[in-house]
Amino acid sequence: MQALVLQRAGELAVAEVETPQPRRDDVLVRVRHSGICGTDLKIFTGAVPVTYPLIMGHEMAGDVVSGGDGLVTPGQRVLVDPVLFCGTCVDCRAGRTNLCANGGIIGREVNGGFAEFVTAPRTHVHVLPDAIDTRSAPAIQVLTTCLHAQRRAAVGSGQSVAVVGLGVSGQLHAQLARARGAALVIGLSRSAWKRQVAERLGAHLTSSSGDAAVAAVRNATGGHGADVVIECTGHMKALADAIAMVRPGGTIVLFGIYTDREAALPFYQLYFKEPTIVSARAARPEDFPESIALVAGGAISISPLITHTVPVTQLREALAMLEDDVDGRMKIILEH
Ligand SMILES: [Zn+2]
Ligand SMILES: [Zn+2]
CATH class of the missing domain: 3.40.50.720 (NAD(P)-binding Rossmann-like Domain)
Incomplete structure (x- = not known):
């Protein structure tokens, strides 16, 4: 598959890499749209340390290709929850999965969504209702982090x-x-x-x-x-x-x-x-269904926040746009 690979800090290339093979309990997703945010920019510049090479991208929506053991079916449109956790440590058992020391973020610790395909645990893919298109859905990942913070407060x-x-x-x-x-x-x-x-x-x-x-x-x-x-x-x-x-x-x-x-x-x-x-850091599993419902029900509008849609191959240019805070720019979405 084609992917945007971060070879080292500041060095991004379109490359042909192996399509990820979903392990047991994983879902293979064909990415349709992804979002970029300040975290991606910090990974790109090296301010956030990662292991190279890395495919970034933690805000992503697309179509189920395979896997999921009946929880989802091929062709369903889904939003991916990028926050990985082990489920067995003291924090996970207490419900603080976002703080799991054995966890990580898809697109930071493991390969993410700036590619044709991505894999995620079947518990981490959430079906999108008809009212939400995959173009605006990546912004819901941001909403989950806001919801986590407002619950805590x-x-x-x-x-x-x-x-x-x-x-x-x-x-x-x-x-x-x-x-x-x-x-x-x-x-x-x-x-x-x-x-x-x-x-x-x-x-x-x-x-x-x-x-x-x-x-x-x-x-x-x-x-x-x-x-x-x-x-x-x-x-x-x-x-x-x-x-x-x-x-x-x-x-x-x-x-x-x-x-x-x-x-x-x-x-x-x-x-x-x-x-x-x-x-508040990241989000927890329960923040996804509630965030999706808030958007689907019209309580929260995400489409007006999406001001730019660019081809995923222009990831570098899109990240450069994040560097200056200009009027007229809010969320940048990558089209795959
Ligand atoms: Zn983000
Ligand atoms: Zn854990």
Whole structure:
């Protein structure tokens, strides 16, 4: 089969490789569409260490070819859950499969979806209802990670929720908070275009970032601060803003991926406000059916977030597009 093979950091080639052979309990999937995100860019540049050669790609949808032992049938359209786990360790037995030390991600620890075919355990393929096409389905993988985070933070009915950063995951967080019953969802971004998208998709109000964001959240909450602040940028300055805008006793969700080792943060406020700090990594099996249902039922719109569709052979160019944050670009989907 044809695949996009990462030979070493920064070196990507279209290559002919052996089609993966599904082992017992595996399903062979013909990939139709895949998504790219910041994780792929970090693997590509070498910032995330992997073993080479590697076929990246962890957001993928396609058609079942074979395998699955009756759970799925050939021709069915499926979304692949890329989070592998052993099922027997102490974390897995406690339901924390996303933290399994023996696990990994399809497209990071094992070959992924930037290829004609991919294999996944039969428990990791989820049938897509007719209402969801394979072109937008890869974005549901991102939604599962948002759902995992909001479950951990117990985002729910009547709450005020501020979302810092309105890229793909921020847009999904804003919609998801509203779908879970939040009474006030505030989207925060320096991009007027992203704010407009968030307003169209369900944020009650939006504001620019930085001091303006802190002021907007305080104003909208009677000076008290938001019940939950979901920080999606991974930038320390934005985290400092999140600490400033959460209410006393509220919750801050660390959703962005932080790589800084030191930063200027209002530590006294962290003590004084006594917020709960929740971090979240990847997703768990139960997040897939619920995310698919939220999209199929119309509670969450993913199609408006897909702004670019490019041939999979242009993966390199697509990754380069991720490097600059420009208005008009949200999710990039690869067509296979
Ligand atoms: Zn991703
Ligand atoms: Zn495990």
